[in-house]
Amino acid sequence: MSNDPGAVPSPESRIHGCLLGGALGDSLGYAVEFDKIDEIRRRFGAAGLRDFSMLDGGTHFSDDTQMTLYTVDGIVEALEWANSGVGADANACVWLAYLRWLDTQGVPVPESAPRPQPRWIDGQEVLRHRRAPGNACLSGLATGEMGTVFRQVNPDSKGCGTVMRSAPFGLVPHIPADAVYKLSADAASLTHGHPSARQSAGVFSLLIHSLVQGGSLAEAAQAALDRVLADDEAAPELRDRLEAAVRLAGEAGAASVLSPEELVRELGEGWVAEEALAVGLYAVLATAPQADGGAADPVDHFREAIAVAINHSGDSDSTGSIAGNILGAYYGTACLPTDWLEALEAPEVIRGMAGQLVAVTSG
Template sequence: MITDAPLPGSRSNDPSPAVPDYPSRVRGCLLGGALGDQLGAAVELDSFDLIAGRFGADGLRDFSQLPEPGHFTSDTQLTLYTLDGLTEALEWANSGTAADEAACLWLAYLRWYTTQEGRFPDQAPEPLPRWIDGQTVLHARHAPAEACLSGLATGEMGTRARPINRDAQDSSSVTRSAPFGLLPFVDDQTVQRLATDGSALTHGHPAAHRSAATLATLIRLLVHEQATLPGAAVAMLARAEHDAASAELAGRLRAAVELSAQGPVAPADLTAALGDGRSAEEALSIALYAVLATADSTTPEQHFRRAVATAINHDGDSNATGSIAASLLGAHYGEAALPGDWLAALEGPDVIRGMADRFLAQTQG
């Protein structure tokens, strides 16, 4: 499919020859998201007072402050399973057979469910295993979101028309949605549809769907339209403000953009303005704020370090906000932004790269 025109104000005019290539952006997004998730998991749901008591007045800013590197959570696991579902749909398409992308995603999420619960849900189909299912690092149980487990446990495929978990709007619907924006050769509307349908598989609340679609579209703008970070944020804010159903999301995005103009603020001011990141809209807004507020950094790596630290040091869902912020920066800068010492501490980097390679093999001639 031919991509549509970029959203107004979203394309970068920077002619710099250092623009990362597509594979680097894909790997940067996935590895970056895992880094933000893993570092944030060390302080997930802790108050900032507790974080400061453990790590000092500036909070947790580096893996070297931890007694051990720790683990990424189900947010990264589900992101990779999202990518696997999309990869399977591409495999079918490349072989000449149309596939239902939402069904491929659902089957991928069911296979993730078995890694957490040891069995497929009653009444659910049992798809054949794929490469990702043999990666034991993804079987560990690290804070799986209740909405994801309960939605899949029904054995029914949730849709917008037949919602599952009607009130579910937690951050786990958005953290797993970055891969939709990585898809090449599809237009903006397709990315939004896929992300929305993917969210609806486990989350029934429209706020979860809108946040998932917004993150996916932000990633698409960065990867495929070479958007600037502020340009992509302004474009998505304008879109939300023109959609009456997205009034709350628009308010969150505007608050994030306006707060970011002040640069990094105190954690108490951050949560007072944007929330604690437990809901999808809050997590997205905190991550966006963190990325924009630290944009005066001198190098991509410095920007990555500062933005992730800003995203995770607050009262609330630190791994979700860290994951989203790092996914955005990895998509924008590619692998050049990822600190080498952080990558050395990352759990399962070969698995993440392996999944990226399988996706890229289906997207490049």
């Protein structure tokens, strides 16, 4: 994998970058997830938390990274079957992966639920820690029923637990955008029934897909927004938040990125799906190098975007994870700060899952 900032990232670099980048944003954000902005400033100064070195005891990644890696595992299993010439229901594979994740959280399922065979990921002890998992993710899976858009579980829930785990669908090459959206939205329906939860996940995966196909950040954001605007059934709140994120980022300059208070007022705290997507996307776009300012260092962009994504009163690990996924998919591993990677919990597990996805999607 090339770390040359000027090189076009390889598919392998984008996959590793997306998963590691998401874990970095998740990990830094997890340290302040439940803190109000005043408390973040009290702990870390006026600029907030900006580096792993500011955390005396280090940090961990959260359920966001855990579930993202289990999403990868479900996709990998489906592709392993496909590569062997056997058709498999991709969403069923993802559901079985999530049931195995649920077991790592110590939550039982009814006897009627399937008992999936263990896989490599299940033996990774770091993934068995309980890191503030979302209630809807737990309760939706604990029913033992495979939720669909027609047989809904948690029909009123639109928590961000769908978005934060959905980047991997956009990393699978050689499938059309509509299929990416459907795979992601269907997987969201396994735990959340609200339209915005499903659609936000689908749109996020589309955005990642656009970047992997070589689109710019602005092009990918516009494609995601166009998909929502063209959908007569799109949740109004998703349309409003995405439009606001793109518009406000377009207004941002070097000194005019929204303050944490303005960010929350305009886009929300990120606890629900459309808000988390909007905040993560805004953080990436608003800190992107300006067209007339020349190319910025991808590492600097990553640091600045994550700082915007996590320093607010809200769901900082999910918004940080989303921003990290986006930038890793765009730049590949070239944007990941070396010192941050050295501080990251269990990077070998994340790289292991990234390597499995590379193996089944290459060749």
